[in-house]
Amino acid sequence: MNVRVRILAAACAASAVLAAAPGHAQTASGGKGGRVEKSSFGTTRDGLAVDQYTLTNANGVTAKIITHGALLTELHVPDRAGQMADVVLGFKTLDRYEGDHPYFGATIGRVANRIAKGRFRLGGQEYTLATNNGPNHLHGGIKGFDKRVWKAQPASVGGVPAVRFTYTSADMEEGYPGMVTATVTYTLTHANELRLEYTATTDKPTIVNLTNHSYFNLAGDGQGTILDHELTIMADRYTPVDDTLIPTGEIATVRGTVMDFNRATAIGSRIDEVPGPAPGGYDHNYVLSHGGGVLAMSASVRDPKSGRLMEVLTSEPGVQLYTGNFLDGTITGKAGVAYQKHAGLCLETQHYPDSINRPHFPPVVLQPGRTFKSTTVYRFSAR
Numbered sequence: 083m084n085v086r087v088r089i090l091a092a093a094c095a096a097s098a099v100l101a102a103a104p105g106h107a108q109t110a111s112g113g114k115g116g117r118v119e120k121s122s123f124g125t126t127r128d129g130l131a132v133d134q135y136t137l138t139n140a141n142g143v144t145a146k147i148i149t150h151g152a153l154l155t156e157l158h159v160p161d162r163a164g165q166m167a168d169v170v171l172g173f174k175t176l177d178r179y180e181g182d183h184p185y186f187g188a189t190i191g192r193v194a195n196r197i198a199k200g201r202f203r204l205g206g207q208e209y210t211l212a213t214n215n216g217p218n219h220l221h222g223g224i225k226g227f228d229k230r231v232w233k234a235q236p237a238s239v240g241g242v243p244a245v246r247f248t249y250t251s252a253d254m255e256e257g258y259p260g261m262v263t264a265t266v267t268y269t270l271t272h273a274n275e276l277r278l279e280y281t282a283t284t285d286k287p288t289i290v291n292l293t294n295h296s297y298f299n300l301a302g303d304g305q306g307t308i309l310d311h312e313l314t315i316m317a318d319r320y321t322p323v324d325d326t327l328i329p330t331g332e333i334a335t336v337r338g339t340v341m342d343f344n345r346a347t348a349i350g351s352r353i354d355e356v357p358g359p360a361p362g363g364y365d366h367n368y369v370l371s372h373g374g375g376v377l378a379m380s381a382s383v384r385d386p387k388s389g390r391l392m393e394v395l396t397s398e399p400g401v402q403l404y405t406g407n408f409l410d411g412t413i414t415g416k417a418g419v420a421y422q423k424h425a426g427l428c429l430e431t432q433h434y435p436d437s438i439n440r441p442h443f444p445p446v447v448l449q450p451g452r453t454f455k456s457t458t459v460y461r462f463s464a465r
């Protein structure tokens with residue numbers, strides 16, 4: 083990788099932009115504040131330059147995000163002894179992210195999750211999308227937002243390191259109507275929160291549902307499975323699915339079932355009893371009790387060994403719990419370790435799957451003149 087590094091903002095001090103000569107790295111006199119650094123992450127097969135932004139807060143917590151997929155490649159947070167570990171799955175190099183992989187760390191759009199049979203109606207018109215997941219459309223299609231190179235600009239405010247990514251998706255890209263401009267801003271606060279704020283606008287009625295697809299393992303990348311992680315999801319209900327993981331339309335109670343995470347429960351304790359198709363495990367949308375619309379506590383995960391705790395706050399009405407069921411040892415990650423089944427878990431904050439075909443689900447239609455807004459916070463501590 084090109085070692086040319088530009089310290090883009092000494093976020094605590096003046097937001098002066100320091101440019102380093104090629105082959106030369108500079109460090110900012112950051113004091114106790116945070117900083118944003120930019121480096122090259124290589125060039126895509128199509129010849130597009132990809133950059134990596136490193137956000138560092140006052141506690142030395144770091145998040146690295148690349149412009150390919152506005153994708154979180156690394157997130158280093160402390161355990162109860164102050165020991166740092168990278169708690170997200172992923173790769174070291176761009177070619178691996180350009181190849182086949184299950185959306186590690188990526189921003190997902192234009193519509194996250196599944197649309198039944200890749201079909202929907204909007205404004206009296208029928209639209210047909212790629213069926214890239216069995217009979218269904220998944221995560222924005224063949225070349226979704228996760229596989230696009232986004233524009234980036236540092237966005238630190240008041241000494242808190244941040245970077246904003248922007249992508250403009252053409253009218254009918256991947257079969258969706260309307261030209262959509264999406265942004266996602268990553269902010270790493272000094273309270274060890276990684277804050278993701280999304281916006282989207284359109285020039286024609288369309289559908290939008292944005293999320294992040296990070297796989298977390300709070301013991302650290304490559305450190306076994308998440309089966310002993312204790313999970314809480316503040317949801318009394320979920321959306322049961324058919325054999326192709328499309329919601330049946332029912333909104334069912336979790337009470338008295340293996341879906342209930344209202345009290346902290348080890349993920350592995352009931353995972354073999356989860357109903358659904360092979361390969362087994364959780365891959366379900368929870369109907370968050372707070373209902374969405376305002377940023378609110380939604381879920382938490384704790385690794386009992388390291389004590390690392392991640393709390394998830396979101397303004398979205400749902401969250402997809404996905405326990406890495408399709409990982410099968412065929413992909414080797416950053417640490418040189420093959421990702422076995424359940425090597426990580428995703429908490430994809432979102433509108434419910436197939437919402438456009440389910441009028442009783444919270445709507446995903448975006449009209450011209452309106453701005454889609456969504457915020458999710460991953461807050462880290464240890465105990």
Ligand code: GLA
Pocket residue numbers: 184185195220327365402404408428430
């Ligand atoms: C989502 C889906 C899963 C799976 C993963 C990627 O979370 O819900 O079924 O497709 O993405 O492997």
